[in-house]
Amino acid sequence: MDADDERLLEELLEGKHRALARVISKIEDRAPGYRDLVSELYPHTGNAEVIGITGSPGAGKSTLVDKLAEAYRDRGETVGVIAIDPSSPFTGGAVLGDRIRMASTVGDMDVFVRSMSARGTLGGLSTATTDAVTAMDAFGKDRIIIETVGAGQNEIDIVRTADTVAVLVPPGSGDSVQTLKAGILEIADVFVVNKADRPGADRTVQELLEMVELDQGSGFGGRAGHHGADEAFAADAETDAEGDSQSDDADAEDEDGWTTPIVETVATEGDGLEEFMAELENHRAFLEASGKLADRNRRRFAEEIRTLLREDVHAVLEAELERAGGIDALADAVRTGETDPYSIADAVLAPVEDCLAELDADVEVESQSH
Helix, strand or coil, rough: HHHHHHHHHHHHHCCCCCCHHHHHHHHCCCCCCCCHHHHHHHHCCCCCEEEEECCCCCHHHHHHHHHHHHHHCCCCEEEEEEEEEEEECCCCCCCCCCCCCCCCCCCCCEEEEEEEECCCCCCCCCCCCCHHHHHHHHCCCCCCEEECCCCCCCHHHHHHHCCCCCCCEECCCCHHHHCCCCCCHHCCEEEEECCCCCCCCHHHHHHHHHHHHHHHHCCCCHHHHHHEEEEHHHHHHHHHCCCCCHHHHHHHHHCCCCCCCCCEEEECCCHHHHHHHHHHHHHHHHHHHHHHHHHHHHHHHEEEEEEEHHHHHHHHHHHHHHHCCCCCHHHHHHHHHCCCHHHHHHHHHHHHHHHHHHHHHHHHHHHHCC
């Protein structure tokens, strides 16, 4: 790490918000040296509570996040907010930019709001989000709130990043609650029916209650979304590692005792906010008491490792493609019938595989010499 980055790291750890902003910018831009910088942050993390707020567009996420941040500040806690916005198709940047809707905490330096681009990620989170959370945690923020795009059923990456996920469901959702059942609703640790003063709110609450009661203990409700998703991710990981699904064992082991609560709020007025905050606290206490928090963190770091490896391997293969003549030339060769995609893939991977084989052989020789 160069001297400028060392100074930047020192300033961040000293609590200077300008340094935090610069570090997150380096993370988003994937600027030279950002990985070493983030690596140095990890020993200073582990104290923040990470809360995910998601839901369909128009559910009032930004207003609720604003009021939530204000309430935490009233308690004397510091807050970091990461607002994941849709990506501009032209610049890749966040379309909405810094959130002017979060007006209550404007000017309060202990509420740090940062908009980040989803950059086309189907799960609603960019790969830089986790690093930004790490930076805010190391900085010393007590609560980190991630507000996601609200892209629908694909937006489940938040499960891998947040300790507690709140899903906002607008009143009058009607049949759309059933439509979403197999998707975004299944990641919830807490349901929030926001704008509860509007027509249809009671019906929406009733439908959610029925879903929780009907499916309790069978993939929803009692092992609602985030907890069920934890087991699904664990099963996926074991399938990847062993080539054999472990989902039946995961189902058998997940009688964890958490039933997803349903909270009614009117965020613009602050109604229901205390109850919502209490449920967030209850879930955090449950995670700690049950040992689920440690499990969740372990899976989070496992997913970080996989993500970094995928990015690095992708970069290596892109370099090999360039050495092989470039993707356009290779695609043209397939078009003219000179070769095929499978042969090209084998040819590009061959030097990588040879290098790994040589490395394995060197390791084996070294171990035998000892």
